Amino acid sequence: MHKVFISFHSSDIAYKDSLIKFNEDNPMFIDGSVDTRDISDDLPDDRIRQKIRDEYLGDSTVTILLVGQGTKGRKHVDWEVYSSMYDGKSNKRSGVIAVLLPGANPGNNWTAAHDNEKSAIYPETTSWTSVDNRAEYELRYPYLPARIIDNLLSKEVKLSVVPWKKLDTKTLPLLIENAFDSRISNQYDLSRPMRRANS
Template identity: 55%
Template sequence: MNMTKHKVFISYHHDNDQWYKNELLRLNELHNIFIDGSVDTGDIDDRLDNETIRQIIRDNYLKDTTVTILLVGTETKNRKHIDWELKSSMINGAVNKKSGILVINLPSTGCTYYTATHSGEKEKVHPENNSWMSIDTRAEYERRYPYLPARIIDNLLKSEAKISVVNWSEINIEKLRFLIHATFEDKESCEYDLSRTMRRINA
């Protein structure tokens, strides 16, 4: 499949899930799937106001990336830097604009559910599934995805946000390429729920 490569920022819990980021970069090096725009978020003064923190991350760390891949392990939802990266990805900055967001649940979560939001995704990524159902309650999303950050659940409840969730075990090269491209294609029309206050401490 010949698709334009997109610049990707990978958000993840460094202590627990570094292997999976490294593996994504290894696959990318072999198969030329995306442009790696990841930069490790450095120390940011917690005393700064939320808007300043968001602007620093959007303009200094996410830079000109257009897709954010969130790798979800068992501690991801409790990390303040991940929440900052997600919020920053969802907002148009003065220098860099909002990104599309793709969620990949890692094996440690034991997740078997997935959510498809992009055109053609059901057929391309989940061709074995002939029976789909809509979820419209927070309680059901939290039951299915107990390790997802609350900010992602907020946006799964908002159909205009167009965030897809897949499992690491389902990903192959062509599916990953498709998902990144589809996430990029829909980013401009995404209307994110930005109401949640940014996390100030790790849980």
């Protein structure tokens, strides 16, 4: 099993607790989640990133981002995602999975970054559409943080976006394994500055 860090906005803590309980009942990953909310925003970006990567994410290898309606404007979420994608000296980059919570999934939109996800998670889908522009991603995923969309647009990154309702004892381990396997080859786009304030 892989060590997983769960990133979320505080208003979505019930989903985080539900995911932890689901994992306790059906062990699929090692929970490496901790609260990063006490980090001062007076620190420089590099120091914030280093603290989160080394002291909080630690040796986790996969980050699950729970995406609710308030997620994309939260600085701590952005810091955690950035730090997950950063290839540090002592702790390497993680694979990332974005999970759309019920209030954040308008319609039937998802991104299967790995071919085996299509048949395993979405067997009812018979045709697939490729998205290659920010406007379309923002239309499909209005609550995704901008940094996630930056990386969905990158051909050098495999990052899946999955609806909460699709998580079960077969699909979640598959998503985690795929994210773990692609973490080293992912060349994340980290060009966007770290968010300094909530919006």
